[in-house]
Amino acid sequence: MFSNKDIFKLIIPLIIEQILNSVMGMMDSLMVSTVGPTAISAVSLVDSINTLIIQVFSALATGGAIVCSQYIGSRNHKKANESGQQLLLSVFAISLIITAFAVILRRPLLSLIFGSVEPAIMNNALTYLVITAFSYPFIALYNAGAALYRACGNSKYPMTISMVANVVNVAGNAILIFGLHCGVEGVAIPTLVSRAFCAVVVLYSLRKPKQEIVISNYSSVRPQWALIGTILSVGIPTGIENGMFQFGKLAIQSTVSTLGTDAIAANAMQTILESFNSMAAIGIGLGTITIVGQCMGAGRPDEAKRYIIKLAKYAEVALIISCALTYFATRPLAVLGNMTPESTRMFIEMSTFVSIIKPIPWIFSFSLAYGMRAAGDVKFSMIVSSITMWTCRVLIVTILCRVFGFGPIAVWIGMACDWFVRGICFTTRFISGRWSQIKVIDKAAGN
Secondary structure, three states: OOOHHHHHHHHHHHHHHHHHHHHHHHHHHHHHHOOOHHHHHHHHHHHHHHHHHHHHHHHHHHHHHHHHHHHHHOOOHHHHHHHHHHHHHHHHHHHHHHHHHHHHOHHHHHHHHHOOOOHHHHHHHHHHHHHHHOOHHHHHHHHHHHHHHHHOOOOHHHHHHHHHHHHHHHHHHHHHHHHOOOOOHHHHHHHHHHHHHHHHHHHHHOOOOOOOOOOOOHHHOOOOHHHHHHHHHHHHHHHHHHHHHHHHHHHHHHHHHHHOHHHHHHHHHHHHHHHHHHHHHHHHHHHHHHHHHHHHHOOOHHHHHHHHHHHHHHHHHHHHHHHHHHHHHHHHHHHHOOOOHHHHHHHHHHHHHHHHHOOOOHHHHHHHHHHHHHOOOHHHHHHHHHHHHHHHHHHHHHHHHHOOOOOOHHHHHHHHHHHHHHHHHHHHHHHHOHHHHOOOHHHOOOO
16 A cells, blocks of 8 residues: 555654654753753653643544544545544643643642752742643644644645744744743743644644545534544543553652752753654654554555564664664763763763663564554553553662662663563564454444
């Protein structure tokens, strides 16, 4: 169904978009680091919550993309369009609820998760959380709209929107931080503006005719509970899985926050760097969802399996290159980030460990899972990932830090253990072929 040209046409914009987003994230952190260590610590702590919220929206968008791509593969474009409408309606309603919750309960929420942090960090964190929380509906709508374009095989357009938005974001940061000498609000406000831009553009673009998915009249969209149920049957397990990852990271962050400002700053920088070296492989994984979803919708599971293996090989090459590049960038980034000598030492230690270990288990732990989820095998992934997160990652980090006195390197030791165990589980599942026997679109009434 997909030639090599089709595959690269799909995955290259996805890779560029993911890398660009990560680069802009690093630039955000480097800019806010000039305000001081309390600012970067506050942004890092709140971004742990923001990432959790974004992962929930991403999971729902993924659920919609899988359903739409399978309908497109089965040539049922009417249902693909209706599924797109229900996805946008669902994520918008959920995002409004989450925004209200985050704004109203911001102080107890931060106190519950992070405990007693320095007052200056808490004040900055409250400011950053309130402003970024108002961007949740925008990022939810953009993620859903972008997922619909990708389900159709058009990854170039979402990339273009993201590129423009990132330029707006960084320019806004520069003006507010360096020009107007703002604090954390200098990062938060441009984030809100850029996300609003993305949502408006993608919603307007979906109205244009001559696309596989067209949503021309948003005011006429009404709930279709069967389709919403189909989308949520895929999106909720994926959301729980992503949520468990982020809750686990928050639990780990709570432990790291007791290690001092240097450890928080070093771990924040390493988290950004580790995210960056995953971006190319994640972009390929997003392309896998579209390709495998359409293959499964067309009733070609053997072809889907071949594409999963092929794209996993591409992802491994991309990961090795990315890890090498980020390793050599560690020291320059420490200098640019104005990190203290102790924070720099911890940062280099963590970067070296991750760069060596990560290329071994990551592909088995993640790349195979992208394809199996696209086929609808989301519950197995949810169960395995949730168990390994808490039993491997969180438990090991807690013991190493609180019992044996390890520094933030414990975070990455626990993560590596998680990757290896998950990799074994997902590889076993993939070889068994049970993932290809699950039906998704037949669950909706009227199919």
